Amino acid sequence: MSQSTADRIYEILRERIICGAVTPGIALRQDEIARELGVSKIPVREALLKLEADGFVTFRKNRGATVRDLSSDEILNLIEIRAALECRALELAIPNMIDADYETAAEILETYAGTTQAAGLSALNLKFHQALYEPCGNHILLRLISDVQQRIGPALRAFVTQTSGLHRPHAEHREILAACRAQDIGRAVSLLRDHIKTTRKEVAARLRRAAQEDSPAAFGT
Incomplete structure (x- = not known):
């Protein structure tokens, strides 16, 4: 259940990044995303970690997840x-x-x-x-x-x-x-x-x- 929820969140966030609704450097706050989508923070974090693995998101100390910019x-x-x-x-x-x-x-x-x-x-x-x-x-x-x-x-x-x-x-x-x-x-x-x-x-x-x-x-x- 958690994994399918995480996949759904992943697709939502990935689409927002791809279409430019969220731009490089913008923070993706787990609590805000969880509240917006009506889920717990656990699948949100799973989705963000997958986005990081795919090169769309970066985790930075004291900043959490941000949309990754290309070098x-x-x-x-x-x-x-x-x-x-x-x-x-x-x-x-x-x-x-x-x-x-x-x-x-x-x-x-x-x-x-x-x-x-x-x-x-x-x-x-x-x-x-x-x-x-x-x-x-x-x-x-x-x-x-x-x-x-x-x-x-x-x-x-x-x-x-x-x-x-x-x-x-x-x-x-x-x-x-x-x-x-x-x-x-x-x-x-x-x-x-x-x-x-x-x-x-x-x-x-x-x-x-x-x-x-x-x-x-x-x-x-």
Whole structure:
């Protein structure tokens, strides 16, 4: 009974962290969570310990559990993992693509072109990439990609989008889609790899500047 309750609490808290309802550095107080969810503190602590094991939460002396922030190295490593997983997904997806897939991706890009807010661009960027990979048919691979995106979180995705800007990614998205339409797997995968690699370089530079200024990068600003 306690374990199933702990699992339920884990899912609730994990979703709040992933969607950005609770942000890095925010304390997760056991008594407040227990009172809100109508449970004892025991399953809450079990859930928090599982979140810590999965890298979402940190326990600190005299502070209890707080939402864990990603280090610069972790951010860059996650972008590298993205490249490996997403390039493979695209390689598998292209032979299965039909006209409806191209049209869906093109419609997303049209909306993207008319958007200026970082959060909106970030959401559309994610949607575009998901539309390209969905035809791959490998649900395990798609789940791994989703897990990486969830680990990155909405605030960091907005930061990455803001760092990359609007015009460069949009032009590259169009090139990738054109290669997909042409069923040119090699070119499409190469363009996607370069697209993510360039984003990683831009984010690395932004993180270096933030470190030199001795202030944290303002994710989501």
